[in-house]
Amino acid sequence: MQFEPIDQFAQRRKNLQAIxxxxxxxxxxxxxxxxxxxxxxxxxxxxxxxxxxxQPVSLRVAGRIVAxxxxxxxxxLHLAGEGGRxxxxxxxxxxxxSAYEMFRLLDLGDFIGxxxxxxxxxxxxxxxxxxxxxxxxxxxxxxxxxxxGLADVEIRYRQRYLxxxxxxxxxxxxxxxxxxxAELRRFFDGRRYIEVETPMMHSIAGGATAxxxxxxxxxxxxxxxxxxxxxxxxxxxxxxGMDRVYxxxxxxxxxxxxxxxxxxxxxxxxxxxxxDYRDLMDLTDELLASVALLLCGNTTVPFGEHMLDFGRIERxxxxxxxxxxxxxxxxxxxxxDALQIAGAPLDIAKEFNDWAVVNGQPRIEVGPQSPDGxxxxxxxxxxxxxxxxxxxxxxxxxxxxxxxxxxxADNPALAERFEIFAGGFEIANGYSELNDPEEQxxxxxxxxxAGGDExxxxxxxxxxxxxxxxMPPTAGEGIGVDRLTMLLTxxxxxxxxxxxxxxxxxGSREEAGGPF
RNA sequence: GGGCCGCUAGCUCAAUGGUAGAGCAGUUGACUCUUAAUCAACGGGUUCCAGGUUCGAGUCCUGGGCGGCUCACCA
Numbered sequence: 182m183q184f185e186p187i188d189q190f191a192q193r194r195k196n197l198q199a200i201x202x203x204x205x206x207x208x209x210x211x212x213x214x215x216x217x218x219x220x221x222x223x224x225x226x227x228x229x230x231x232x233x234x235x236q237p238v239s240l241r242v243a244g245r246i247v248a249x250x251x252x253x254x255x256x257x258l259h260l261a262g263e264g265g266r267x268x269x270x271x272x273x274x275x276x277x278x279s280a281y282e283m284f285r286l287l288d289l290g291d292f293i294g295x296x297x298x299x300x301x302x303x304x305x306x307x308x309x310x311x312x313x314x315x316x317x318x319x320x321x322x323x324x325x326x327x328x329x330g331l332a333d334v335e336i337r338y339r340q341r342y343l344x345x346x347x348x349x350x351x352x353x354x355x356x357x358x359x360x361x362x363a364e365l366r367r368f369f370d371g372r373r374y375i376e377v378e379t380p381m382m383h384s385i386a387g388g389a390t391a392x393x394x395x396x397x398x399x400x401x402x403x404x405x406x407x408x409x410x411x412x413x414x415x416x417x418x419x420x421x422g423m424d425r426v427y428x429x430x431x432x433x434x435x436x437x438x439x440x441x442x443x444x445x446x447x448x449x450x451x452x453x454x455x456x457d458y459r460d461l462m463d464l465t466d467e468l469l470a471s472v473a474l475l476l477c478g479n480t481t482v483p484f485g486e487h488m489l490d491f492g493r494i495e496r497x498x499x500x501x502x503x504x505x506x507x508x509x510x511x512x513x514x515x516x517x518d519a520l521q522i523a524g525a526p527l528d529i530a531k532e533f534n535d536w537a538v539v540n541g542q543p544r545i546e547v548g549p550q551s552p553d554g555x556x557x558x559x560x561x562x563x564x565x566x567x568x569x570x571x572x573x574x575x576x577x578x579x580x581x582x583x584x585x586x587x588x589x590a591d592n593p594a595l596a597e598r599f600e601i602f603a604g605g606f607e608i609a610n611g612y613s614e615l616n617d618p619e620e621q622x623x624x625x626x627x628x629x630x631a632g633g634d635e636x637x638x639x640x641x642x643x644x645x646x647x648x649x650x651x652m653p654p655t656a657g658e659g660i661g662v663d664r665l666t667m668l669l670t671x672x673x674x675x676x677x678x679x680x681x682x683x684x685x686x687x688g689s690r691e692e693a694g695g696p697f
Numbered sequence: 698g699g700g701c702c703g704c705u706a707g708c709u710c711a712a713u714g715g716u717a718g719a720g721c722a723g724u725u726g727a728c729u730c731u732u733a734a735u736c737a738a739c740g741g742g743u744u745c746c747a748g749g750u751u752c753g754a755g756u757c758c759u760g761g762g763c764g765g766c767u768c769a770c771c772a
Contacts (some may be wrong), residue, residue: 252731390771
C-alpha cells in the first residue's frame with residue numbers, strides 16, 4: 182500500500198511506528214467519551230471563565246485533529262467531530278513526559294481522545310485542558326489544504342469523505358437532506374399513510390417513459406429492468422385496499438447526466454384513494470411550506486440570486502404560463518384564447534421558431550402531424566419552464582402528454598394533472614389516476630406499438646388485471662427528493678445533494694468501444 | 698455528441714517566447730495562552746501526453762487525454 186504524497190505517507194507511517202514503540206496500540210478498539218463535541222459546546226458555551234473555575238467540568242471527548250499549533254512544551258489543537266470543533270490545550274507538565282512524547286508524533290488528521298476539564302483561554306475560547314491523551318487512529322494521508330479548503334469539484338465528488346471533512350456546506354447539505362426525508366415521513370405518517378417498499382427490479386419497465394438499465398437474474402434466467410418508477414406497483418396496493426401509501430426510494434433511468442440529472446435519483450411517490458389532483462395540490466402546498474420552514478427557518482428560502490417563496494405557490498394553467506412568458510419578439514401578442522383554437526398551436530410554434538432563429542434560441546421540433554397538445558407542451562418547455570423561478574403549480578396538461586391520467590370531465594383535451602416548478606425546473610408531478618382498465622390497456626398498447634427505447638416492450642397485463650379488480654378514484658404524485666433538496670440547500674447541482682453521484686469511472690474511456 | 702473554458706510542486710495559484718516561483722502542507726531546529734500561531738533553515742517539478750515552429754516553448758501551432766460549464770434526450 183502506498184499513496185501520494187509518498188514522502189508524507191512514509192513520514193506518517195514512521196510516526197505511527199514510533200507511537201507503537203512507546204507502548205500505544207496502533208489501532209485501539211474504543212474510547213468512552215462522556216459527550217460529543219457539539220454536546221460540549223451546546224452545554225457549556227454559556228459558562229464564563231470564573232464559572233468554569235468555580236465549578237470544574239471534567240469530561241472525555243474524541244475527534245479528529247484538524248488544526249495543530251505547537252509551542253514547544255505546550256500546544257493548541259482543534260478536534261472535529263459530529264460537525265463541531267473544540268479547542269484542546271496540551272501542556273507538558275499537565276499530561277506528563279510520556280504522553281507528551283506521543284503527542285509530538287501526532288499529525289493533522291489523526292484521531293485522539295482527551296480527558297480533562299474545561300476553561301477559557303485569554304481570548305475567551307472554550308477549551309479543554311488535556312490531563313490524559315489517548316491515541317485512537319492514524320491518518321496516513323494529509324488533510325486537504327487548510328486555507329482554500331477542498332475546491333476541486335471532481336475530488337469533492339469522487340472522494341466525498343474529504344469534502345465532508347473540509348467543507349461545512351457539504352456536511353450541512355446532507356444533514357438537511359436527512360432532515361427533509363425524516364420530515365416527509367413524519368408528514369405522511371401523520372396523515373394515515375403507510376410507507377411501503379416495492380420492487381426495484383421489474384420484468385417490465387413501466388410507470389414512466391424512460392430508458393431502463395437492464396440486468397439479468399441467473400436462477401430464473403430472465404432479463405430484469407431496474408425500475409424507472411414505482412407507480413404501477415403502488416397503484417396495485419391501492420387496489421389491495423391500502424388506501425394511502427407512500428414510498429421514498431431510488432429510480433434508475435439510463436439517460437443523461439447533468440446539473441439536474443443523476444441516473445439514480447430518489448423519488449417520493451404517494452397515492453391517496455378517494456381523492457383527485459386538486460386535493461394533492463393543496464396537500465403539496467402544505468408539505469412544501471412545512472419542509473421549507475423546518476430546513477430554512479422560513480417559508481422563503483434563498484436560491485442563487487432569488488428568494489423562493491414556498492408559502493405562496495401560484496397556480497397557472499399551462500396556457501397562462503406560455504402567455505405570461507411569451508417573448509416580446511414574435512408578434513402579435515399571444516392570448517390564452519388564441520392558444521386554444523384547434524390547429525392554432527402549429528402556427529404559433531412557427532412564429533416562435535422564427536423568433537428563436539433570430540435570437541439564437543433553440544427551436545421547437547414540430548411537424549404538421551404533431552397534435553396540438555404536444556406542441557403546447559413543447560411551447561411550455563421552451564417559453565415558460567426556465568422562467569418558473571418562484572414555486573408555481575402548472576395545471577391543465579394536454580392529455581397527449583399524460584398517458585396515466587384521467588381527463589377532465591368538462592374538457593377531454595386536458596388531463597387532470599399538475600406539475601410544480603421552482604428554480605426553473607420540475608420538482609413534482611401529480612394527477613388523478615386513470616382507473617378504467619379498458620382505457621388503460623388501450624393506452625399501453627399505443628405506447629408499445631409506438632416503440633422506441635423509452636417505451637415499455639410489452640403491456641403490463643397484471644396491472645390491467647389489477648385495475649379490472651377495481652381501483653377507487655385515486656390521486657397520485659411524485660416529488661423529486663434530490664431536486665427539492667437542491668432548492669432547500671441553495672445548490673446549483675444535483676451532485677451537491679447526492680453523496681456519491683455517478684461519475685465516469687477513471688480510465689473508462691480507454692476500454693470504450695470494445696465489443697460494439 | 699456540439700460549443701466554451703481549464704490542466705504548472707501534495708494543495709491553492711504566479712511566471713512578455715529567454716535560469717520554473719510564492720503561500721500552505723512536509724522535514725529539521727527554537728518557542729508553556731495559540732487560533733491562517735510565529736521565527737530560522739531545508740527538501741520537493743516528465744509545466745497532462747505526443748508531435749511541430751523556433752537559437753530557445755510552461756507560453757505559439759496541430760493532434761490526443763482528462764475535467765468543468767453549457768446545449769440537445771431525460772425528472
